[in-house]
Amino acid sequence: MKKILLCSAALAVALGACAQQNATAVKYAKYITVENAKKHLTIVASDEMEGRETGKPGADRAANYLAGEYKKLGLLPANKGSYFLDVPLSVTSFGVNSLSINGSKLTQGKDFSVMSGSGVQTVTAAEIVFIGYGSEAEIKDVNLEGKVVLVIADAKPGADASVSPMRAFGRLAAMLGQKKAALILAVGKVNPVAPAGGRMTLKADNPRPVVARTPVLTISQPVADNLLKASGKTYEQLKAAPATQTAKADVAVDYATKTIDAKAVDIVAMIPGSDPKLKDEVLVFSAHYDHIGMEPEGTPGDRINNGADDDGSGTVGILEIATAFMKAKKDGKGPRRTILFLGNVGEEKGLLGSEYYSEHPVFPLANTITDLNIDMIGRRDPAHKDSPDYCYLIGSDKLSTTLHKISENANNTYTKLAVDYKYNDPKDPERIYYRSDHYNFAKHNVPIVFYFDGVHEDYHKVSDEVSKIDFPLLVKRAQLVFYTGWDLANRDERPVVDVTNDMPANRN
Incomplete structure (x- = not known):
């Protein structure tokens, strides 16, 4: 009887700790807000940014704005005192x-x-x-x-x-x-x-x-x-x-x-881990801040591809997630592992910024436990016209059973979005798995999850405007990424790489 009572007490303590951890995550997820997301996206996807084309002044303006916001939040520069990682390019x-x-x-x-x-x-x-x-x-x-x-x-x-x-x-x-x-x-x-x-x-x-x-x-x-x-x-x-x-x-x-020659920059901002045993391990939140720029001179009408959804939504999504983690850190609840917020450039040119980062990482890839990559979370596609509370998740089960369980648990516990794994199929004709920056982590055996809202009628068009963003849905999807990251940043063990990836090795 005594042994049963001890076990029951231990279980009660464990359940209590779990409930407390969940309540803490919920508390800080609330700092991801419609108001802030709208404020940032209205700037990131403004005409002033001229479509954020890699190597052009508009992309530089966007990078400087985002780095400035990370600095205001109190994140540290991750590259030898700089918020930027130079990406050398040729045109x-x-x-x-x-x-x-x-x-x-x-x-x-x-x-x-x-x-x-x-x-x-x-x-x-x-x-x-x-x-x-x-x-x-x-x-x-x-x-x-x-x-x-x-x-x-x-x-x-x-x-x-x-x-x-x-x-x-x-x-x-x-x-x-x-x-x-x-x-x-x-x-x-x-x-x-x-x-x-x-x-x-x-x-x-x-x-x-x-x-x-x-x-x-x-x-x-x-x-x-x-x-x-x-x-x-x-x-x-x-x-x-x-x-x-x-x-x-x-x-x-x-x-x-x-x-x-041309030059552009990845944005690298970090929150150092608080646990001496885990701080050398790194969780990455990534999103590409570049877009496709402007239509050529002489094109009638609106020439600026503002890229509000692609990928302004993901860019402000990770900025909002950084806000939530920094609020937790200031309250003494900072992440046990180090977190890197990676704003990739050159995604629209062939995943160039993330490729360069994967070959010149500011933290060793061997220490990188997961990349949570957001590319378009502000809209809905035709397949979900009448069921808006959804998100496509891609890649969570391709390298780690642990990561897939963490991802599923985060959604089932907190956001309860309808998760669509359509693009997770190795035979997916759209080959979405290969079309965003997570790929350059996955090819190095770093577990990934890619969050995506699908291809809609304004994809890569000048009509991808802020006015068409569903901000409550953007926030809910960003909160799913936050909850997944909260678990990853604070759990005792990193996700185990125990799956042979069933996706074709070549993205071409």
Whole structure:
């Protein structure tokens, strides 16, 4: 009887401690508020931030604002006294410096536009080869090496409808490149807007040489008529009865691929752990603060992609979570483990900021127990139009059974959201698991949970505005992340990595 009484007493103490811990978590979760989230997001997703494109002034302004807010809260700079981790980048772009046909200098955006290409070269030619629609039969036996090729950009009548015209033309351009054509001129609708920046990558110590690809330019029909002047036929006449033929024409083009250095920053703010035995272990809350910037000059209407949901919502979400943890710390309830709040840059350019962090971490990845990554938590997708209290969770069970149980328990105990694991399927055609910053932790065997609201009608559009954010839902989802993090930061044991990840290893 005495033994039973002792066991009962021990159980009562344990249950009491658990209830007290839960009550403490609830107390501080209430510091994640609609008012604060709205205040911060109205600034982060304002026009002043110009869409927060990586490497542009708007992203720098956003980074400085966020670092300033972390400093006001009392978080410490995590990178040798700085709230920033420099992310060195390279931007590679292809452009046409000049193009003239039969002595007439052409204007980009009016007479021609650039579709693709790479390399550095000046091409001059005294003739062009018209290849009609450029079917394999039309060009099979034609020598195009070093030639300027004129092709009809429209889909060929009777072409396979299951293949998009863009994909079909891409195949044709690749085939013409293999035949070593010097320049491809496609007659079609000229894009009046100059092409966007270029391809951004992490700066390599030993960059690979640029691989030359045959330039593809779209030219207008009047330009095509001028090009064909010596043939005595118009473009429409040739298009009506397409057949491969050569025509005299003077063509000169100068083009180049350029690579320039760029720099952006990850935001790194920390709360040191309070437990001497656990403070060297680190829990990461991450969200990317960058977005896709502005539409090119000349685009009518609103040009600024404010990115209120993507990922302004996650960015203010982790800022709110930091507010709750700092309030607890000031009350003597600080996290036992160290917490890093990581604002990633370059997510929209290919997860660049998180990739750089994973290769140059401010805390060893071996000591990083989990990454809780938020990317879009302020809206609902069409599948949940009539059931708003939901959240997609991705990856919680991919590396750790412990983490998955902690995640499930946090929701079942506190927020009771409808958790949707649709995108957790290895066969998910959207491949969402690979499309946000948690991936660069998971590939290093760090357990992760990714919180996501789904793809809605304003995704990557100028209409992703603050006015469309459901702030009570954003707060509830952020509180779920907080509760999960509260357990992770304060429990005795870190999540065990005991699962063989069933996701395909390659994100490409």
